[in-house]
Amino acid sequence: MAASLQMTRRIRRTPYTRRVEQAGVKDFTVVNHMLLPKSFQHTPEEDYWHLRNHVQLWDVSTQRQVQLEGPDAIRLAQWMTPRDLRPLKTGQCMYAPLVDENGGMVNDPVILRLADEKLWMSIADSDVLLWGKGLAAGSNFDVKVTEPDVSPLAVQGPQAGAVLSKVFGPSVTEIGFFRFKWFEFEGTNQLVARSGYSKQGGFEIYLNGSHLGERLWDAIWNAGEPYKIRAGCPNLAERIEAGLLSYGNEFTLENNPLECGLAQYCSLDNDIDSLAADALRTITEEGVERLMRGVLFDPPSDTHIAQPWPVLAGERQVGQVTSGTRSPRLERHVGLSMIDRGFWRAGQKVRVLDPNGCMHHGEISELPFK
Amino acid sequence: MAASLQMTRRIRRTPYTRRVEQAGVKDFTVVNHMLLPKSFQHTPEEDYWHLRNHVQLWDVSTQRQVQLEGPDAIRLAQWMTPRDLRPLKTGQCMYAPLVDENGGMVNDPVILRLADEKLWMSIADSDVLLWGKGLAAGSNFDVKVTEPDVSPLAVQGPQAGAVLSKVFGPSVTEIGFFRFKWFEFEGTNQLVARSGYSKQGGFEIYLNGSHLGERLWDAIWNAGEPYKIRAGCPNLAERIEAGLLSYGNEFTLENNPLECGLAQYCSLDNDIDSLAADALRTITEEGVERLMRGVLFDPPSDTHIAQPWPVLAGERQVGQVTSGTRSPRLERHVGLSMIDRGFWRAGQKVRVLDPNGCMHHGEISELPFK
Numbered sequence: 001m002a003a004s005l006q007m008t009r010r011i012r013r014t015p016y017t018r019r020v021e022q023a024g025v026k027d028f029t030v031v032n033h034m035l036l037p038k039s040f041q042h043t044p045e046e047d048y049w050h051l052r053n054h055v056q057l058w059d060v061s062t063q064r065q066v067q068l069e070g071p072d073a074i075r076l077a078q079w080m081t082p083r084d085l086r087p088l089k090t091g092q093c094m095y096a097p098l099v100d101e102n103g104g105m106v107n108d109p110v111i112l113r114l115a116d117e118k119l120w121m122s123i124a125d126s127d128v129l130l131w132g133k134g135l136a137a138g139s140n141f142d143v144k145v146t147e148p149d150v151s152p153l154a155v156q157g158p159q160a161g162a163v164l165s166k167v168f169g170p171s172v173t174e175i176g177f178f179r180f181k182w183f184e185f186e187g188t189n190q191l192v193a194r195s196g197y198s199k200q201g202g203f204e205i206y207l208n209g210s211h212l213g214e215r216l217w218d219a220i221w222n223a224g225e226p227y228k229i230r231a232g233c234p235n236l237a238e239r240i241e242a243g244l245l246s247y248g249n250e251f252t253l254e255n256n257p258l259e260c261g262l263a264q265y266c267s268l269d270n271d272i273d274s275l276a277a278d279a280l281r282t283i284t285e286e287g288v289e290r291l292m293r294g295v296l297f298d299p300p301s302d303t304h305i306a307q308p309w310p311v312l313a314g315e316r317q318v319g320q321v322t323s324g325t326r327s328p329r330l331e332r333h334v335g336l337s338m339i340d341r342g343f344w345r346a347g348q349k350v351r352v353l354d355p356n357g358c359m360h361h362g363e364i365s366e367l368p369f370k
Numbered sequence: 371m372a373a374s375l376q377m378t379r380r381i382r383r384t385p386y387t388r389r390v391e392q393a394g395v396k397d398f399t400v401v402n403h404m405l406l407p408k409s410f411q412h413t414p415e416e417d418y419w420h421l422r423n424h425v426q427l428w429d430v431s432t433q434r435q436v437q438l439e440g441p442d443a444i445r446l447a448q449w450m451t452p453r454d455l456r457p458l459k460t461g462q463c464m465y466a467p468l469v470d471e472n473g474g475m476v477n478d479p480v481i482l483r484l485a486d487e488k489l490w491m492s493i494a495d496s497d498v499l500l501w502g503k504g505l506a507a508g509s510n511f512d513v514k515v516t517e518p519d520v521s522p523l524a525v526q527g528p529q530a531g532a533v534l535s536k537v538f539g540p541s542v543t544e545i546g547f548f549r550f551k552w553f554e555f556e557g558t559n560q561l562v563a564r565s566g567y568s569k570q571g572g573f574e575i576y577l578n579g580s581h582l583g584e585r586l587w588d589a590i591w592n593a594g595e596p597y598k599i600r601a602g603c604p605n606l607a608e609r610i611e612a613g614l615l616s617y618g619n620e621f622t623l624e625n626n627p628l629e630c631g632l633a634q635y636c637s638l639d640n641d642i643d644s645l646a647a648d649a650l651r652t653i654t655e656e657g658v659e660r661l662m663r664g665v666l667f668d669p670p671s672d673t674h675i676a677q678p679w680p681v682l683a684g685e686r687q688v689g690q691v692t693s694g695t696r697s698p699r700l701e702r703h704v705g706l707s708m709i710d711r712g713f714w715r716a717g718q719k720v721r722v723l724d725p726n727g728c729m730h731h732g733e734i735s736e737l738p739f740k
Contacts, residue, residue, distance in 0.1 A: 005375035006397040006408040007676035009692050010495060010618030027376040030400040033495065033618060038376040101507050106500065125380060125403065127497035129623075130476065131504045137471050137645060138508015248380030248403060253499075253517075275507060306377035322379050 011035060014061035015151050015213020019221075023231035031062035031125045037233045045328045047230075048237050051200055055159035055224055056232030057217065060197070061151035065120040065206065066109075066128045070143035073117045075273070076136055080106075082257065082274045084267040088113045093178040093193055097265055098128065103256040103279035106131055108247055110195060112180060112206075120206070122152065124247035135275075149210055155220060156202035159227040164203055166223035168192060172203070185219075186212055197234045199242040199368075236325045240334045243294070243367035249323045250292065250336050256283050259338060261292040261367065290319065291344045294369050295335040297352045297362025301326050303333070310353045311337050318343040321352055327369070333362075334369050381405060384431035385521045385583020389591075393601035401432035401495045407603045415698045417600075418607050421570055425529035425594055426602030427587065430567070431521035435490040435576070436479075436498045440513035443487045445643070446506055450476075452627065452644045454637040458483045463548040463563055466491075467635055468498065473626040473649035476501055478617055480565060482550060482576075490576070492522065494617035505645075519580055525590060526572035529597040534573055536593035538562060542573070555589075556582055567604045569612040569738075606695045610704045613664070613737035619693045620662065620706050626653050629708055631662040631737065660689065661714045664739050665705040667722045667732025671696050673703070680723045681707050688713040691722055697739070703732075704739055 005011070005028055012034040014020075020037050027038040037059055042050070050056065068076055078085050081096040088094045090113050098106040098121075107128045109121040121128055132145040155164055161173040168183040172192060175181050180193035191206040207216055221229060243261075245251060251260045258266065258280065266280055274280075295311060304325070311319035324335030335352070343350070348364040375381070375398055382404040384390075390407050397408040407429055412420070420426065438446055448455050451466040458464045460483050468476040468491075477498045479491040491498055502515040525534055531543040538553040542562060545551050550563035561576040577586055591599060613631075615621060621630045628636065628650065636650055644650075665681060674695070681689035694705030705722070713720070718734040 003375055003395060004397045005373055006399045007674075008399065008616075008619055009678050010616065011399065013677060025373060027374045029376045029378065029381065100503060127500055130497055130501035133470060134501045134504020134506075135508045136504075138505045138511075141508075246378075246380065249378055304377075307383060308379050 005030070014059055015207065015210040016059040016061065016153060016217050019214055019217045020059050020231060025231070032064045032123065034062045034064070036060070036062040037231070039233070040231050042230070044236060044325065047232055048235050048328045050228070050230055051157050051198060051232060051235050051238060053158065054228045054230070055155060055157035055163050056230050057220055057224065058154040058156060058233050060154045060204070062125075063122045063152045064129075065122055065148055065150040066132055067118070067120055067146045067148050068132065068143050069118045069146075071117060072141040072143040073119055076132065076141050076143050077111060077119055077121070078273060079135060079275050080132065082266040082272065082276045082280055084269060084272055085111070090115055091179055091181070093180060093195055095265065097257040097260070097262050098131070099257055099274070099276035099280070100253065101275050101279060103276055103283055104253040105247065105251050105255050105257060105260060106253065108245065108262070112191070112193065120150070126247065148208065150206050150208050151210060151213060152204045152206050153216060153220070154196045154202060154204045156196045156198045156232070157200050160202035163220060163224040163227055163229060164192070167219050175203070186215060188212065197244060198238055200238070236323065237327045237334065240323055240325065240336055241327055241329070241369045243369070245292065245336065246323060255338070256280070256288070258283055259288040259290050259292065288341070290338040290340050292367065293337060293339045293344050294365035294367045295321055295324070295337050295350065295352065295362050296330070296365050296369075297333050297335065297360045299333055299352070299354060299358075299360045303354070305335070307355065309335075309355070311339065312351045312353060313343045313348065318350065330369065339364060375400070384429055385577065385580040386429040386431065386523060386587050389584055389587045390429050390601060395601070402434045402493065404432045404434070406430070406432040407601070409603070410601050412600070414606060414695065417602055418605050418698045420598070420600055421527050421568060421602060421605050421608060423528065424598045424600070425525060425527035425533050426600050427590055427594065428524040428526060428603050430524045430574070432495075433492045433522045434499075435492055435518055435520040436502055437488070437490055437516050437518050438502065438513050439488045439516075441487060442511040442513040443489055446502065446511050446513050447481060447489055447491070448643055449505065449645050450502065452636040452642065452646045452650055454639060454642055455481070460485055461549055461551070463550060463565055465635065467627040467630070467632050468501070469627055469644070469646035469650070470623065471645050471649060473646055473653055474623040475617065475621050475625050475627060475630065476623065478615065478632070482561070482563065490520070496617065518578065520576050520578050521580060521583060522574045522576050523586060523590070524566045524572060524574045526566045526568045526602070527570050529594075530572035533590060533594040533597055533599060534562070537589050545573070556585055558582065567614060568608055570608070606693065607697045607704065610693055610695065610706055611697055611699065611739045613739070615662065615706065616693060625708070626650070626658070628653055629658040629660050629662065658711070660708040660710050662737065663689075663707060663709045663714050664735035664737045665691055665694070665707050665720065665722065665732055666700070666735050666739075667703050667705065667730045669703055669722070669724060669728075669730045673724070675705070677725065679705075679725070681709065682721045682723060683713045683718065688720065700739065709734060
């Protein structure tokens with residue numbers, strides 16, 4: 001069903017929303033109390049191929065920054081994540097699950113280290129600001145936890161480097177993957193990272209200063225016209241193929257990072273003082289009961305999956321497809337699902353049940369999809 | 371502009387969403403990562419009069435419950451709010467601002483005391499779950515903070531008591547204002563409170579058990595048919611007239627409860643161990659710089675206010691209308707705005723600037739609107 005989204009101040013606009021509207025946005029979703037565009041004039045399939053071949057401009061301001069600053073900034077961040085943060089140097093980004101004392105996922109930000117005592121968590125959809133502030137206030141850590149006026153704008157696709165070279169100069173292409181550097185824009189210093197929620201390569205500009213939003217958008221747009229730039233947004237098929245998870249969709253506070261397939265980001269080193277340490281040791285010893293996997297299946301090609309579809313093996317439910325859509329490249333539906341132990345090997349035959357009661361044959365796949 | 375809301379698992383459906391769709395919902399918003407209906411087939415004005423004269427059924431599942439349970443449940447709750455919780459007895463509800471260490475508003479729930487060591491916070495739009503968990507984990511309080519499977523359904527309007535008497539028996543009408551009692555439904559015990567986000571009287575059923583959602587909806591619907599029951603939602607004009615605030619619209623973490631007009635819920639008693647105490651003492655001594663007020667003004671009658679409209683006195687901006695709409699009763703637009711000191715007396719002449727650059731004459735009003 002199609003329902004409209006009623007706009008109010010509480011559903012925050014971004015520094016780019018007016019441009020996004022001018023570009024013909026059709027659908028939004030709400031992430032971190034803020035608008036995230038979900039589609040423009042083209043079909044998801046057209047956007048998929050365009051992203052893989054050209055370059056797109058995405059308003060991802062909803063990736064709010066939670067800033068930790070002060071003598072205990074790193075100590076608090078390490079308490080929030082089981083990932084070993086010692087290798088995170090200034091100028092680097094690191095993907096890190098945030099996990100509570102029970103092993104439940106709170107969020108899965110990219111952490112950027114801005115200085116010895118300052119970092120940003122670029123978050124998915126939950127109020128990490130309140131979580132961090134609560135932990136800090138409870139523990140009397142010497143750290144300020146705030147949400148700065150920073151609104152990321154992503155430039156994604158194979159032509160992203162060519163476009164941003166025209167805006168920031170050619171040295172932008174020398175930024176290493178998951179590294180960032182500072183560039184001048186309109187007399188201000190802005191952080192540009194080589195990162196993004198796609199596997200097509202690209203950059204994210206962490207614009208500090210909402211008043212510069214439209215000027216930044218326009219500068220990139222003008223530079224991108226020869227490269228066929230389009231307004232876009234994270235492409236569902238592309239991100240599922242790549243095995244990129246979405247907090248709230250694939251996993252919630254009810255899930256631990258090991259079953260999410262994030263074991264490589266969970267250090268059990270005794271030197272790591274993480275709130276989750278004890279819980280994750282127990283889960284590691286016991287082994288997980290389910291694991292994040294891909295599902296390939298074949299409903300009609302235009303099917304949108306708006307709520308979880310049960311996954312069955314024989315008569316038993318072994319999972320649920322939490323995000324899924326048609327892959328233009330694989331010409332099948334690709335889905336993400338946690339799958340029960342004993343059924344998660346690649347090739348396992350399953351059936352996926354749609355809300356109309358129809359069954360669709362499929363099988364389990366590795367992530368990312370090949 | 372009208373944009374659609376793209377549906378995914380992350381935007382959680384409620385136990386009543388299917389019934390809401392069957393009743394012809396047209397608009398949603400998202401609160402606490404969950405769908406809140408915003409309009410059905412009738413105009414807001416028709417719904418306004420219907421609510422004042424008859425009875426409506428509202429899916430307010432987005433009022434998620436944050437449950438505090440354990441020996442330190444009350445201690446943690448008191449740490450979270452400056453309102454004196456000592457008078458809150460089992461069976462009572464209390465509206466309480468949640469305030470951080472800087473005096474910033476985190477949320478403004480109704481707190482329900484279920485037992486000596488157990489309460490629910492029925493929250494507005496922010497992750498109080500994470501805030502409470504963070505404070506508890508940081509302080510080693512002996513309390514479990516969870517989100518139970520509780521989805522409030524509101525029955526609002528002058529006929530609410532008559533309708534619910536048919537569902538739960540006539541003793542439901544004996545519940546006092548901001549009190550609750552337990553009633554049997556389908557073999558389960560359910561909490562029914564005399565409360566709701568309108569001033570037309572009514573009840574909220576805190577349904578524990580999602581699987582019972584449609585049966586509860588249907589039972590009330592069938593009982594309500596002789597009373598012209600309709601599916602509805604909080605009515606913007608009605609709640610603004612009543613001076614009911616909305617977190618994220620009228621106030622955010624940037625605002626303190628005193629400027630929100632919530633001073634009567636802020637105890638500065640030294641015996642109250644609230645995180646906000648020091649900050650609120652300082653603000654009280656210094657006096658607030660702005661105060662929540664009503665604005666009466668006259669744009670064209672069908673104007674929807676989707677983002678803040680500046681309020682001017684002479685050439686100076688003295689506030690912004692954060693929620694506003696046409697009042698069918700007053701036949702003018704009613705708005706809520708914090709107004710700068712020196713300009714907040716009732717009758718102060720102001721002008722309100724719409725996004726097209728047009729000025730609309732108006733004046734400051736007391737809250738609630740007369």
